[in-house]
Amino acid sequence: MTDVKMQIFRGEEGEGEMVEYTIGLDEGMVLLDCVHRIQHEQEAELSCRWNCKAGKCGSCSAEINGKARLMCMTRMSDIIEETPEDEVITVRPMKTFPHIKDLVTDVSWNYEMAKAVVPLKGPEETDWVFSQFEAERAQEFRTCIECFICQDTCHVLREYRKFDEFGGPRTMVRLANFEMHPMDQEDRIPEVKDEFGIGYCNINKCCTDVCPAGINITDNAIIPLKERVVDRYYDPIKMIWRTITGRKLRT
Amino acid sequence: MTFESHEYDVIVVGAGGAGLRAAIEASRQGAKTAIICKSLLGKAHTVMAEGGAAAALGNADDRDGWKVHFKDTMKGGKYLNNWRMAQIHAQESADRIRELEQWGAVFDRTPKGLINQRNFGGHTYPRLAHVGDSTGLEIIRTLQEKGIHSGVDIFMEYTVSHLLQNDDGTCTGCVAYNRVDGAMHAFSSKSVILATGGITRCWSVCSGSWEYTGDGHALALNAGAELIDMEFVQFHPTGMVWPPSVRGILVTEGVRGEGGVLKNSEGVRFMFDNVPDMFKGDHAESEEESNEWVRQVVAGEIATVRRPPELLTRDVVAKAINKEVAEGRGSTHGGAYLDIASQRSPEEIISKLPSMHHQFKELAGVDITKEPMEVGPTAHYVMGGVRVDAETQESTVAGLFAAGEVASGLHGANRLGGNSLSDLIVFGKRAGEFAAKRATEVEQPQLDNADIDAAIAANLAPLAREGGENPGKVYDELRDMMQEKVGIIRKEAELESALEDLKEFATRVGKTNPGSSMIYNSGWHQVMDLTNMVEISTACALAALTRTESRGGHTREDHPEPDNGMWSHTTNVIRKIDGDIVINQEELIQPPAELEELLDRVKKED
Numbered sequence A: 001m002t003d004v005k006m007q008i009f010r011g012e013e014g015e016g017e018m019v020e021y022t023i024g025l026d027e028g029m030v031l032l033d034c035v036h037r038i039q040h041e042q043e044a045e046l047s048c049r050w051n052c053k054a055g056k057c058g059s060c061s062a063e064i065n066g067k068a069r070l071m072c073m074t075r076m077s078d079i080i081e082e083t084p085e086d087e088v089i090t091v092r093p094m095k096t097f098p099h100i101k102d103l104v105t106d107v108s109w110n111y112e113m114a115k116a117v118v119p120l121k122g123p124e125e126t127d128w129v130f131s132q133f134e135a136e137r138a139q140e141f142r143t144c145i146e147c148f149i150c151q152d153t154c155h156v157l158r159e160y161r162k163f164d165e166f167g168g169p170r171t172m173v174r175l176a177n178f179e180m181h182p183m184d185q186e187d188r189i190p191e192v193k194d195e196f197g198i199g200y201c202n203i204n205k206c207c208t209d210v211c212p213a214g215i216n217i218t219d220n221a222i223i224p225l226k227e228r229v230v231d232r233y234y235d236p237i238k239m240i241w242r243t244i245t246g247r248k249l250r251t
Numbered sequence B: 001m002t003f004e005s006h007e008y009d010v011i012v013v014g015a016g017g018a019g020l021r022a023a024i025e026a027s028r029q030g031a032k033t034a035i036i037c038k039s040l041l042g043k044a045h046t047v048m049a050e051g052g053a054a055a056a057l058g059n060a061d062d063r064d065g066w067k068v069h070f071k072d073t074m075k076g077g078k079y080l081n082n083w084r085m086a087q088i089h090a091q092e093s094a095d096r097i098r099e100l101e102q103w104g105a106v107f108d109r110t111p112k113g114l115i116n117q118r119n120f121g122g123h124t125y126p127r128l129a130h131v132g133d134s135t136g137l138e139i140i141r142t143l144q145e146k147g148i149h150s151g152v153d154i155f156m157e158y159t160v161s162h163l164l165q166n167d168d169g170t171c172t173g174c175v176a177y178n179r180v181d182g183a184m185h186a187f188s189s190k191s192v193i194l195a196t197g198g199i200t201r202c203w204s205v206c207s208g209s210w211e212y213t214g215d216g217h218a219l220a221l222n223a224g225a226e227l228i229d230m231e232f233v234q235f236h237p238t239g240m241v242w243p244p245s246v247r248g249i250l251v252t253e254g255v256r257g258e259g260g261v262l263k264n265s266e267g268v269r270f271m272f273d274n275v276p277d278m279f280k281g282d283h284a285e286s287e288e289e290s291n292e293w294v295r296q297v298v299a300g301e302i303a304t305v306r307r308p309p310e311l312l313t314r315d316v317v318a319k320a321i322n323k324e325v326a327e328g329r330g331s332t333h334g335g336a337y338l339d340i341a342s343q344r345s346p347e348e349i350i351s352k353l354p355s356m357h358h359q360f361k362e363l364a365g366v367d368i369t370k371e372p373m374e375v376g377p378t379a380h381y382v383m384g385g386v387r388v389d390a391e392t393q394e395s396t397v398a399g400l401f402a403a404g405e406v407a408s409g410l411h412g413a414n415r416l417g418g419n420s421l422s423d424l425i426v427f428g429k430r431a432g433e434f435a436a437k438r439a440t441e442v443e444q445p446q447l448d449n450a451d452i453d454a455a456i457a458a459n460l461a462p463l464a465r466e467g468g469e470n471p472g473k474v475y476d477e478l479r480d481m482m483q484e485k486v487g488i489i490r491k492e493a494e495l496e497s498a499l500e501d502l503k504e505f506a507t508r509v510g511k512t513n514p515g516s517s518m519i520y521n522s523g524w525h526q527v528m529d530l531t532n533m534v535e536i537s538t539a540c541a542l543a544a545l546t547r548t549e550s551r552g553g554h555t556r557e558d559h560p561e562p563d564n565g566m567w568s569h570t571t572n573v574i575r576k577i578d579g580d581i582v583i584n585q586e587e588l589i590q591p592p593a594e595l596e597e598l599l600d601r602v603k604k605e606d
């Protein structure tokens, strides 16, 4: 067993310091194992969230060496390799959300956003018929594990704090899921534009780069939504089509 | 100590599939409803479910129907199931699945565009509605989205520590603490539904999350409710075995449903030699027949030959792997090889089993499209739990209901894969419906402050302790002990010694030192969980000691065969009397003639 050193942020409501721990490493350990080891052997009070330990629940997000990721899917061997020799591994809570304690933050804003999105509205009759191909368009977005790592990374939220104006990438993924659901009958374009402020996104793809579920957030969710907003508000032919037929024109 | 008071018609403890479905229904019936859960919404154990939800939709094979599903469930449960629950479940699960689709779930499709269904162990026909290998995520997200738009109040990151009762024992509400700030809350409620999930954290090799500490089981037991079938714990045959830090994490049965085969270190497909008498003739008897079945299923044809023996029920496959390892034919790190690479193309594997592909690549450095996986048994599910009325899900304590994994009866001695997700939505709905109905019939309970104060004092006690062990240490040792002495293969002397050890653990838990902070104190939360783990481990060990036979999820080395006599129709019932856990046996009620006819059981009693 070799030893590894790491610094973890300890404190409450943003006040605190980086504390260094030395942990014995076994083969195959992930960062979350190290946190558990510290809890069981050194510091019972150390706070972190986790549930599945298999990358499926999105509870264990933290900023490891400055990059937001899932602690349960971050192998220590990779982290040790990535950390320069004269530096120590660092683990911090997500910066974008209000801090509670140690590695735990208040992510309730994301739940408010979820509630603000109108749910799916499909036909009354059961046994809907649509193809696997159509299913897959929505399914990509439904693999989201709500880790909020994209929200943590998006500069519109992280730097510019536009929580009142912009829903963030996770909300765009949810909107795209319903918008591309083959049976949805709700008109979502006005809320995409106004309530959730898609215009704030400058498609720099930082969210896509960090998504642990591998969702192509920018290309598959945000850009198509932006196109629909443009079509609706700035394309005269489609505006006329809609006034006549009262229907969405799918593109 | 101060506390905040709340009043509801229906409180649901738990936000997994069962709890969410119950709350949606209670609210739909007009009840003022709240959910209380230990984690953030959407993170409950249900999110981890992989393979699918069983429902006889008949979309993939129209020979299927509720009667076959009923028969399979009873056979898989070795006929110790509550027959009425098995019947209701088989009849109602298809409608519950269709309803999920209307609430936004996007299941994989058949070529005709309907909900597709996959094969799983013990199910005669392809029956599991699924989304790749992340069906639980789909179901919890759908229910969560429906739930937050159903007018349900949600208290997330709260732990229910005590149930409240009036003088005649009727459940009147509960006490909970907020995990974030440590504040205490008292809830008056006309009905309380337990939907707290399972107990598998009591074993060191398990597929469950930290939440699986048997809280609901312990809450019910302490309220005087009866638990049944606590000896039956499902050890899933395929958990990861290497590296050590991922040991126990689940490898979905869907791998075998998609054609994956099990081999020992000699390359032999040992399941052909491990078919128990009751399943003789149901499965392929040669590799050719087995391969032909995979070919037909992959081609979307209706299977005309028998399925591979890898798809025998979980208890059978887990014991077979255990035997291979014990006899020296295990894999490098003490498991068996599960090979899908030789059966399906890389593209198919990635599309059908994306999260397995990802999980092995990231956590074990294994590419399952090229190499076999190493797998071995892992504690996965508890068949035992709160005894409930089949129609209403009410426990033996008035006003207290239970649904989902915490409830018992549907699965008998062994659960079929896929029957849990359907269990959650069928009986979650019923629990919500009948809890709401009760709320229209009774007055809002008046809570007794003395009871609340006592509960709060008990919750705060650990924070005042000086010195003492780290609760994490006691937790690790308890789990190792259960793994060793109450594991997949059990014997009398070890079970007796486990019961002795558990008394000592109870004392140690009472002396642990979690520090003094009330703000998101992981150590403090763990002490509370540990108290429940000790109680429920005791119930499990006691039931296991009592049942002197091997059946389903209970295997005794000293009684290796199923008993055709008394135990084939007897249920272990556990209850707490004056602080002591006691056990007695009850005759199981048998199905009526018209349902008995559907079963293909071999003669019951000699």
Ligand SMILES: Cc1cc2nc3c(=O)[nH]c(=O)nc-3n(C[C@H](O)[C@H](O)[C@H](O)COP(=O)(O)OP(=O)(O)OC[C@H]3O[C@@H](n4cnc5c(N)ncnc54)[C@H](O)[C@@H]3O)c2cc1C
Pocket: B013, B014, B015, B016, B017, B018, B019, B036, B037, B038, B039, B044, B045, B046, B047, B048, B049, B050, B051, B052, B053, B054, B135, B136, B158, B159, B160, B161, B195, B196, B197, B198, B207, B208, B211, B215, B216, B250, B380, B381, B403, B404, B405, B406, B417, B418, B419, B420, B421, B422, B424
């Ligand atoms: C890896 C894995 C894969 C699986 N795959 C399948 C599958 O493919 N098909 C299938 O049918 N089954 C599967 N199962 C089984 C199935 O997922 C579970 O049995 C089921 O999800 C349990 O649901 P539940 O609603 O009863 O409880 P859970 O989803 O576990 O929810 C329990 C809830 O109770 C809350 N809770 C617990 N204690 C307290 C307390 N004291 N106070 C407040 N809240 C509390 C928790 O916070 C949580 O919200 C799988 C299980 C695992 C582990």
Ligand code: SF4
Pocket: A153, A154, A155, A156, A168, A169, A200, A201, A202, A203, A204, A205, A206, A207, A208, A218, A222
């Ligand atoms: S692409 Fe848009 S949503 Fe994504 S991080 Fe950049 S600005 Fe934020």
Ligand code: SF4
Pocket: A058, A143, A144, A145, A146, A147, A148, A149, A150, A151, A169, A170, A173, A210, A211, A212, A213, A214, A215, A217
């Ligand atoms: S979209 Fe990706 S990064 Fe964002 S919350 Fe979902 S899974 Fe996490």
Ligand code: FES
Pocket: A049, A050, A051, A052, A053, A054, A055, A056, A057, A058, A059, A060, A061, A070, A071, A072, A073
């Ligand atoms: S613990 Fe579930 S994603 Fe890390």
